[in-house]
Amino acid sequence: MKKIYFLTMALCAFAFTANAQFFIEDDAEAYALGDMGTQNPTVWSVWSGAPNSAEDINVVDDQANSGSQSFYVDDSGVTDVILLLGNRTDGDYTLAFKMYIPATKTGYFNVQGETESGGAGNGGAGVFNSGNITFNEGGATPGEVVDAANGDILNYPESTWFDVSLYFDVDNGEYTMTVNGASATTTPFQEDAVLGGLDFFSIDTNNQYYIDDVIFAPGVLGTNDFAADVFSVYPNPVKDVLNINSKVSVDAVTVYDVLGKVVLQAQPDAVSPSIDMSALSSGAYLVNVKIGNAAKTIKVIK
Numbered sequence: 001m002k003k004i005y006f007l008t009m010a011l012c013a014f015a016f017t018a019n020a021q022f023f024i025e026d027d028a029e030a031y032a033l034g035d036m037g038t039q040n041p042t043v044w045s046v047w048s049g050a051p052n053s054a055e056d057i058n059v060v061d062d063q064a065n066s067g068s069q070s071f072y073v074d075d076s077g078v079t080d081v082i083l084l085l086g087n088r089t090d091g092d093y094t095l096a097f098k099m100y101i102p103a104t105k106t107g108y109f110n111v112q113g114e115t116e117s118g119g120a121g122n123g124g125a126g127v128f129n130s131g132n133i134t135f136n137e138g139g140a141t142p143g144e145v146v147d148a149a150n151g152d153i154l155n156y157p158e159s160t161w162f163d164v165s166l167y168f169d170v171d172n173g174e175y176t177m178t179v180n181g182a183s184a185t186t187t188p189f190q191e192d193a194v195l196g197g198l199d200f201f202s203i204d205t206n207n208q209y210y211i212d213d214v215i216f217a218p219g220v221l222g223t224n225d226f227a228a229d230v231f232s233v234y235p236n237p238v239k240d241v242l243n244i245n246s247k248v249s250v251d252a253v254t255v256y257d258v259l260g261k262v263v264l265q266a267q268p269d270a271v272s273p274s275i276d277m278s279a280l281s282s283g284a285y286l287v288n289v290k291i292g293n294a295a296k297t298i299k300v301i302k
Contacts, residue, residue, distance in 0.1 A: 023215075023216060023217050023256070023258065023260060023286060024043055024083075024085075024214055024215060024216035024217075025214070025215050025216075025299070026040075026043065026213075026214045026215075027066050027067055027069075027212060027213050027214075028059055028064070028067070028069040028070050028071055028212060029067040029068070029069050031059045031069070032059065033059050033060065033061060033069070034058065034059060035051070035053050035056040035057075035058060035059075036051065036056045036057045036058070036059060036071075036081075037051045037056060038051055039059075042084065043083065043084055044057060044081065044082075044083065044084070045081070045082040045084055045115075045124060045197075046080055046081055046082060046124065047080035047081075047082060047124060047125045047199065047201075048080075048124055048125075049116055049124025049125070050124075054076070054078045054079070055078060055079060055080045055081065056079070056081070057071050057072065057073060057079065057081040057200065057211075058071070058072040058073075058074065058079075059071060059072075060072040060210070063100055063210045063212075064212055065098040065100070065161040065212035065213050066098075066212060066213055069212075070100070070210045070211060070212040071200075071210065071211040071212065071214075072208075072209075072210050072211075073107070073200050073201070073202050073207065073208075073209050073210075073211070074202055074207070074208065075105075075202060075204075075205050075206060075207045075208050076202050076205075077202050077203070077204055077205055077207070078202060079200075079201070079202035080199065080200075080201050080202070081199070081200040081201075082112065082115060082124065082125065082126075082197045082198070082199055082200075083095075083197050083198040083199075083200065083214070084115060084196070084197045085195050085196060085197045085198065085216060086195075086196075087114050087115060087194050087195070087196050088168070088170050088194065088195040089170065089193065089194055089195075090170055090171055091170055091171065091218060092167070092168060092169045092170060092171065092218065092219060092220070093167075093168045093170070093195065093216060093217065093218055093219070094165055094166070094167050094168070094215075094216070094217060094218075094219065094220055095165065095166045095168070095198065095214075095215070095216045096163065096164070096165040096166075096214075096215050096216075097164055097165075097211050097212065097213060097214040097215070098161045098162070098163060098164070098211065098212045098213045099135075099156070099161070099162055099163075099164050099209060099210065099211055100159075100160065100161045100162075100209065100210040100211075100212070101135055101136065101156065101158060101159075101208070101209045101210075102158070102159055102208055102209075103142065103158040103159045104136070104139060104142055104158070104206075105136065105139075105206060105207065105208040105209065106134065106135060106136045106137065106138070106139055106203060106204060106206045106207045106208070106209075107134070107135035107136070107145075107207065107208075107209035108132065108133065108134050108135065108200070108201050108202075108203040108207065109133050109198050109199060109200045109201065110128055110129075110130050110131070110132055110133055110198070110199045110201070111128070111129040111130035111133075111166070111175060111189070111195075111197075111198060111199075112125070112126035112127070112128065112129060112196040112197040112198065112199050113126045113127040113128070113129040113189065113190075113191050113192040113193075113194045113195075113196050114126050114127065114192055114194040114196045115196035115197050125199070126194075126196040126197060127190075127191035127192055127196075128190055128191055129175075129189040129190050129191055129192065129194075129195070129196075130147065130149050130175065130187065130189075130190060131147055131148030131149030131150075131190070132146075132147075132148040132203075133145065133146070133147050133148070133177065134146055134148070134203065135156060135209070136206075138204075138206075139204075139206040142158060143155050143156060143157070143158055144156075145179050147177060147184055147187065149187050149190065150184060150185045150187045152184040152185050154177075154179040154180070154182050154184055155179070155180065155182065156179050156180050157180065161212070162179070162180045163178070163179070163180060163181065164177070164178070164179055164180075165177070165178045166178075166198075167220060168195050169186075170193070170194075170195050173188055173189040173193045174186050174187060174188050174189060175187055175189070217286060217288075217297045218256075218288060218295075218297065219288050219290075219295035219296065219297055220295050220296060231244055231245060231246040231247070231250070231289060231291070231296075232244075232245045233245070233287065233289075233298055233300060236300050236301060237300075237301040237302060238277055238300055238301070238302050239278075239302070240276065240277065240278035241274050241275065241276055241277065241278070242274065242275045242277050242287065242300060243272070243274050243275075244268075244272060244273050244274070244275065244289060245272050246271055246272050246273075246289075246291065247271070248271060248291060248292075249268075249269055249270055249271050249291070250268050250269070250270065250271070250272075250273050250289060250290070250291055251267065251268075251269060251290045251291060251292065252265070252266070252267050252268075252289075252290040253265070253266045253267075253268065253273070253275055253287065253288070253289055253290070254287075254288040254290075255275070255277070255280070255285050255286070255287050255288075255300075256285065256286045256287075256288065257283065257284075257285060258283065258284050258285075258286075263280060263285070264277065264279075264280065275287075277300075277302060280302055281302075282302050283301075283302060284299060284300075284301055284302075285299070285300050285301075285302060286298070286299055286300075287299075287300050
């Protein structure tokens with residue numbers, strides 16, 4: 001799986017607001033405990049579009065995959081949270097996060113199409129672009145997750161943090177879900193051709209789950225066929241030249257700033273190329289490296 005590089009707390013506070021227009025990297029550490037409310041309205045909204053204590057996701061400190069805080073969806077049957085992904089109409093993206101479901105408890109989310117208000121600010125419910133994706137449905141299938149759109153059954157470990165990722169090919173209107181290293185069938189969007197967000201819902205009174213270390217970025221992240229040892233970058237932080245140490249030829253390198261703007265592109269077509277970043281100002285960047293049909297994004301500080 002992709003290794004996520006976290007910034008210092010000061011830089012984290014900056015990234016937490018600025019990169020939400022295109023990239024999301026949210027480990028829950030920057031928020032006050034309790035209801036999310038309007039602490040980050042470009043990323044976290046609710047089904048109604050107006051944050052309120054019933055629907056809001058909770059920021060808690062009783063479970064965490066990293067740091068000391070995570071997001072919690074309770075057993076009220078009312079919590080209904082939209083993670084806004086920006087109403088994407090083209091391109092491909094990966095949304096990855098950690099999930100924790102206590103033994104015997106239930107979890108749920110679905111993929112949303114176009115959300116209200118342009119997918120930012122007070123964006124609310126969209127249309128359903130997936131079926132119900134339910135973990136331990138009805139409290140009767142501990143350790144099983146079912147995507148109702150394709151009927152696939154995957155497995156997850158109870159009472160421990162595990163990986164969830166969704167790869168979205170918006171150009172072809174489809175998604176592929178991976179849970180704890182196993183992938184389900186690639187499934188077409190159901191209602192429209194837009195990637196609007198993910199809906200985390202408290203589906204019933206057996207519902208209890210936690211989310212942490214959320215990341216949303218272009219391309220493919222954390223696939224088994226593009227493991228971390230395929231390439232590495234150094235130095236990080238970088239001063240002028242970023243070196244890519246690879247076993248095979250690197251086809252393309254794209255550098256994005258925290259607002260999602262492409263600031264540098266290269267097609268080295270070489271093993272272990274070097275990328276001149278001397279013209280870029282100091283700050284955080286996402287470097288997308290493409291090798292063959294796979295791509296992976298790494299955060300780099302300059």
